[in-house]
Structure formats: C-alpha cells, structure tokens
Amino acid sequence: MQKWWRLVSHEFTMDFKSRHVLWSVVLFALACIYSLYLVNPDLQDTQMFISFGVLSALFSGFHTMQKDQQRLSKGQLIYWYTLVAPRTFILAKMTYNAFFVVLLNLIQCILIIFYFGTQWFHPSSYAELILAILAGSSAMGIGLTMASSIAQRTQQPTTILAILGFALLLPTLFAFVTILSGVLIGHTHFLAWPLIIIMNVIPFLLSSILFPYLWRD
Amino acid sequence: MMKNWWKWICLLLLMYVIIVALVVPLVPGSESVNITSLHPGLQRVEITGYNTHFVQEEENLQCYVSIGKTLVKGQNLSVISETQAAFDLILPDTIPDKNVGFYANTDYDGTIYLSTAMRMEGFILEPNTPWKGDVITVKNEEQQFFGFPFQPNLFETIRNLMFHVPMWFTMFFLMTISFVMSIQAMNQKPEKDLKAAAAAEIGLWFCALGLITGSVWARFTWGAWWNKDPQLNGAMVVFIVYATYFILRKSVQDEIKRARLSAVFNIFAFILMILLLMVMPRMVDTSLHPGKSGNPAFSKYDLDSSLRMVFYPAVVAWGMLGYWMYRWQTKVNQYKNEENEG
Known part of the structure; x- marks a missing residue:
C-alpha cells in the first residue's frame, strides 16, 4: 500500500517535472x-455535446497513454521491475492515469460550458453528472492503461494501443454515453451504472491477476 | 474409419440439416386480402394464401370472417388459383366488435388465418348486439403435411434459423475453448497458445458467417442490410475485438511473450464478448432482434415442433463442424510453428 502511494506520487513528480507534456495534453x-x-x-x-465530449475524452485518454509510453523506455521498465512488484506497479499506474483522465475530462466539461454557454446544459442532478464523469473517465483511464501495458510489449506500441484501446473501450463508451444522456436528457437505463462500474473493476482485477504473468520476460 | 466416427456423424447431420432446412415447404398460410376497409352490406373479398391448395380442394373450401367472436360465412365462393379465392361478404349495420379476422379452410391445408387492421366504415358499434352469426363446421383444423411454420413477414426466411443461430452457438463454443486454452497457456503451458489461437480463428469465421447470414435475413425482413440494433452492434464489436487479437499476435515475434500477451487479451476479449452479446442488448428496449425486448423467438410460435426437429441437429452439426475445423487449424498452426523454428 505504501509502495503504491509512493509510485502514484512519483508519477505526479515525473509529470510535474515535464510540465510541457502535461500542458500539451491540456492544450490539445x-x-x-x-x-x-x-x-x-x-x-x-445536447446530444451533439455528449458525443463530442465523449470523443474528445477518448482523445485525451489516448494522449495520456502516449505520454506514459514515451516516458517509460524499456530500460526504465526493467529498472522499475527490480524495485517493486508488478502488481503494485500496474495498479499505481492505473490509479494515476484514471485520476489524470478524470481531471482532463472535468477541464473539458468546463471548457465546453465556457465556450457554448449554459443554455443547453441542464443536468437533472449535478452530483450525478460529476459521478458520471468520474466513473466514465476512470473506466477509460483504467481500460486504456491495461491496453497500453499489453501494447508496450509489441513492436509497434502506438498502433497496437490505438487498435486494442478502441476494442476494449467500446462497452465503456456505450455505458458512458448512456449515463451522460440520462443525466442531461433523461431516462438512463438501469443497467448503465452497473456496466460502467463493471468496466472499472474488470480491467483492474484482470491486470492485478494477469500482469505478473506478462511481466516475466 | 472407426476412429473418426464423430466426423461421419457430423457430415451426416450436416447433410440432413442442409437438405431438410432447404427442401421442407412452409405450411399453408394466408398472405393478404385485397381490401383495406369494410362497410355494411355486400362486398367482394379476395384472399391470397401461401402454399395453399385451393384448386385441388375446391369442393371443401370454406371462407369466413370473424367479427369479434361472431363468424360470417362467405357466399358465392370462387377459386381463382391455388393461392387465390374470392367470396361475397354480407355484413349488418350493427356489429359487436371491431376486430376482424379472415379465414379459409380446406381439409388438406387446415385453417389459415389472417388478422389485419381494417377501416370499419359506417358501422354502429354495439358491444351487446344479439348476433348469432353462421354455423361453420370445420372437419380439419391442421394441415395434412409436414412443414415449417408460416409467419407473416418472415415467410421463407424462417429457414435462416438453421444457419444463423447455430453459427453464434458455435462461435460461443469455440471462444470458450479458446478462453480455457488461454488460461492454461498462462499457467506455464505456452504450447496451449496455438490451440487458443486456432479456436479463436475458427470462431471468428463463424462470427463472420453469423453476421453475413443475419445481414441477408435482415435485408428481407427488416428492409436494410444493417440496422441500428444493439444486438447487431454488439456482434460487430465482438468481431472487431477478436480481429484485433490476431493483429496483436502478428505484432509479437517472441513465442513465449506472444503466448502470454495474447492470452491476457483473449481472457479480456471473452469477458467483453459476454458483456456485449449477453448484457448490452438487454440494456436497450428498442431491439428488433427476435428474442430481444419482448420480440418472439422461435419457441413461441413453434407449436408443431417441426423447427426443433431440424434446429437441434443443426446446433450439434455446426458445433461439431466447428470443433473439427478447430482441430484441423491447431495442426496447421503447429506445423507452421515448427517450420518457423526449423
């Protein structure tokens, strides 16, 4: 647990040190x-904003992953593996990436309201909207981290990440869009919330079980 | 010969399924009537059947119309062709109900029935009208021969049940094999990875065939090759996810590393498949797909079990074929692997 927290805070410091990368993602x-x-x-x-918002959330998710991949060279990875257990490593990465994507999506939400005004923006409950962005974005961050950790071991990590990420994220996107339109337009399906929670938990569980196997190179 | 007994059974079953599914006719049914509205007094109605034998059974033919629970017999019956008959209908001013059904009965075809929405012009609706109607004696309600059920809209496309549905069952079966092999490949047995890949490859072929048969069916019953339907989109995403699996495999050279990576992905893909095909279609209430959101599946209208007689063998036959192909593909993969090594 302590190692996990050290790793997460290390990610913070690393990102803070290379602020230009951070800002480039926000600028995008x-x-x-x-x-x-x-x-x-x-x-x-409203429908248009939801689809656009989810699409740009997807973009920012991919950018986060690319930032991550660029920072970790193969040598660095091996260095990390000698220091901590692979499970702690991947879980810390997932936590940080989920947090980062949530932050980016909140910024995007504020930017959309800043530019387009609030005439279209009438959420049925603000708490539910924030929860929806939280759950959807963290599911995106976690799923993409898993895809990224697989893609990193292939010859063309960026291409493979794009293909894998698209495939793995589709149910997440579907649930995210359903919840967002439920909050902003009305009628959420009762299964959308369980689905997005499942999409948060499954990659988390699977990678904590499977990542030690991946690690044995 | 005896070692491969199940392959012979598979071939025989496949032959049985394909021949019976394509050759057995549909039972008689009624397709349409030539009018869209009814009025009091005399009117001429022409009823069009499907696979009926009106000329052959001319003397036994009876046509009648139900208004609510009352039956009105058609007069001056004339048979135009095997599938067309016309009759005079005399209706009173006051009727008890607005629900209309058209019937034609012969001894050979049984009773065929058509219920369509009719405009009722100039009637007085009186629910308690004392109206006895005509006494109709029907000798035989059921058709005399074996056939698949006649369904409006579906018609001959009902045969697709023997091809489309078993494709998905086979895909699930093969993907489950692939999933189990992947788990074993994670547990220190990288050689199982080739089996997982073979099962997923054949499963992907069955997925493609399922998509194609479904698409052709949708063109003739729903009117478009592809519809905005959660079941269809889920199936398409499953196809993409498993196609991705092979791209992932091709992009890793090292054998043991490939085994681990693709096993991890395959386990996740299997869970996604369950989510996409079992959970997500139930999330949307607007599916057109049979068996989803209250649409009838085959068991609802399959009263005479004629479909079951072909459907269950079809599931077994396609499943066996899938398993056979999977074993074959495993051998191909192993040979290729040895060739690469040597």
Missing part, C-alpha cells in the same frame, strides 16, 4: 473544443 483538449466552437458557435444540441 482546448484546441479540440475551440475548433468545434469555430465551426459552429451557435451549437446548442
């Missing part, structure tokens, strides 16, 4: 939303 989110604003400043369609 800003550019994404601002270009949507330039294309159609009068957009007020």
Whole structure:
C-alpha cells in the first residue's frame, strides 16, 4: 500500500517535472473544443455535446497513454521491475492515469460550458453528472492503461494501443454515453451504472491477476 | 474409419440439416386480402394464401370472417388459383366488435388465418348486439403435411434459423475453448497458445458467417442490410475485438511473450464478448432482434415442433463442424510453428 502511494506520487513528480507534456495534453483538449466552437458557435444540441465530449475524452485518454509510453523506455521498465512488484506497479499506474483522465475530462466539461454557454446544459442532478464523469473517465483511464501495458510489449506500441484501446473501450463508451444522456436528457437505463462500474473493476482485477504473468520476460 | 466416427456423424447431420432446412415447404398460410376497409352490406373479398391448395380442394373450401367472436360465412365462393379465392361478404349495420379476422379452410391445408387492421366504415358499434352469426363446421383444423411454420413477414426466411443461430452457438463454443486454452497457456503451458489461437480463428469465421447470414435475413425482413440494433452492434464489436487479437499476435515475434500477451487479451476479449452479446442488448428496449425486448423467438410460435426437429441437429452439426475445423487449424498452426523454428 505504501509502495503504491509512493509510485502514484512519483508519477505526479515525473509529470510535474515535464510540465510541457502535461500542458500539451491540456492544450490539445482546448484546441479540440475551440475548433468545434469555430465551426459552429451557435451549437446548442445536447446530444451533439455528449458525443463530442465523449470523443474528445477518448482523445485525451489516448494522449495520456502516449505520454506514459514515451516516458517509460524499456530500460526504465526493467529498472522499475527490480524495485517493486508488478502488481503494485500496474495498479499505481492505473490509479494515476484514471485520476489524470478524470481531471482532463472535468477541464473539458468546463471548457465546453465556457465556450457554448449554459443554455443547453441542464443536468437533472449535478452530483450525478460529476459521478458520471468520474466513473466514465476512470473506466477509460483504467481500460486504456491495461491496453497500453499489453501494447508496450509489441513492436509497434502506438498502433497496437490505438487498435486494442478502441476494442476494449467500446462497452465503456456505450455505458458512458448512456449515463451522460440520462443525466442531461433523461431516462438512463438501469443497467448503465452497473456496466460502467463493471468496466472499472474488470480491467483492474484482470491486470492485478494477469500482469505478473506478462511481466516475466 | 472407426476412429473418426464423430466426423461421419457430423457430415451426416450436416447433410440432413442442409437438405431438410432447404427442401421442407412452409405450411399453408394466408398472405393478404385485397381490401383495406369494410362497410355494411355486400362486398367482394379476395384472399391470397401461401402454399395453399385451393384448386385441388375446391369442393371443401370454406371462407369466413370473424367479427369479434361472431363468424360470417362467405357466399358465392370462387377459386381463382391455388393461392387465390374470392367470396361475397354480407355484413349488418350493427356489429359487436371491431376486430376482424379472415379465414379459409380446406381439409388438406387446415385453417389459415389472417388478422389485419381494417377501416370499419359506417358501422354502429354495439358491444351487446344479439348476433348469432353462421354455423361453420370445420372437419380439419391442421394441415395434412409436414412443414415449417408460416409467419407473416418472415415467410421463407424462417429457414435462416438453421444457419444463423447455430453459427453464434458455435462461435460461443469455440471462444470458450479458446478462453480455457488461454488460461492454461498462462499457467506455464505456452504450447496451449496455438490451440487458443486456432479456436479463436475458427470462431471468428463463424462470427463472420453469423453476421453475413443475419445481414441477408435482415435485408428481407427488416428492409436494410444493417440496422441500428444493439444486438447487431454488439456482434460487430465482438468481431472487431477478436480481429484485433490476431493483429496483436502478428505484432509479437517472441513465442513465449506472444503466448502470454495474447492470452491476457483473449481472457479480456471473452469477458467483453459476454458483456456485449449477453448484457448490452438487454440494456436497450428498442431491439428488433427476435428474442430481444419482448420480440418472439422461435419457441413461441413453434407449436408443431417441426423447427426443433431440424434446429437441434443443426446446433450439434455446426458445433461439431466447428470443433473439427478447430482441430484441423491447431495442426496447421503447429506445423507452421515448427517450420518457423526449423
């Protein structure tokens, strides 16, 4: 537990040290939303914002993973593996990435409201909306970390990450969109919340069981 | 010869399934009537059947119409062709009910029935009308020969049940094999990885066949090759996920590493498949797919068990074929592996 926390805080320090990478990810989110604003400043369609928001969340998730992959060279990985158990390592990475994606998506949500106003924005409950963004984004972060940890061991990590991530994230995206439209438009299906919680838990459990096997190179 | 007995059974069953599924006719049914509204007094109604024998059974033919629970017999019956007959219908001003059904009965075809929405023009609706109707004596309710059930909209496409549904059952079967082999491959047995890959490959073929047969069926019953349907999208995503599995395999050179990586992915893909095909289609209430969101599946209308007689052998036969192909593919994979090593 203590090691886990040390690893998470280490990720923080590493990201803080290379702030330009951090800012580039945030800048990308800003550019994404601002270009949507330039294309159609009068957009007020809630459904459109949901699909766009989820799409840009996906982008920021992939960017987070790329940032992660670039930082860890093969030598560094081996160095880490000599220091901590693989399970602690992957769980710490998942925690940090989930946190990072949640943060990015909250920033994006604020940016959308900043540019497009609040005429379209009438959530049935703010607590539920925040919970939805939290659960959906962390599921994205966790799922993508798992895909990334598989992709990292292949010859073309970036391409494989894109393909694997798309495949692994589709149920998450589906549940995320269902919950968001439930909060912003109405009628959430009762299975959407369990599904997104499952999509949070399964990659977490699976990688904590399977990652030690992957590690034995 | 005796060693491969199950392969012979598989071939025989497949032959039985394909021949019977394509050759057995549909039981008689009624397709349409030529009118869209009814009015009091005399009117001529033409009823069109499917696979019926009106000319052959001309003297036995009876046509009648039900208004609520009352039956009205058709007069001046004339047979136009084997599938078409016309009759006069005389209706009173006051009727007890607005539900109309059209019937035609012959000894050979049994009773065929069509219930369509009719515009009722100029009737007085009086639920307690004392109206006896005509006495109709029907000798034979059931058709005389063996056939698949006749369903409006489905017609001949009901045969797809013997091809489309077993494809998915076989895919589930093979993916389960692949899942089990992957778990074993994780536990210090990298050689099982080749088996997992073989099962997933054949399963992917069955998935593709399931998508194709479903798509062709949808074109003729729903009107489009692809619909906005959770069941279809889930199946497509499963296809993509398992196709990804092979891309992942191809991008790792080292054998043991490949075994571990693809096993991890395969375990996750299997859980995703369960989620996508079993859970997510139930999340949406607007599925067109039979058996989902209250749509009838085959067991609901299959009263005479004629479909079951072919469907269960079909499931076994396609499953055996899948298993056979899986064993074959395993050998191919092993040869390829040895070749690469040597």
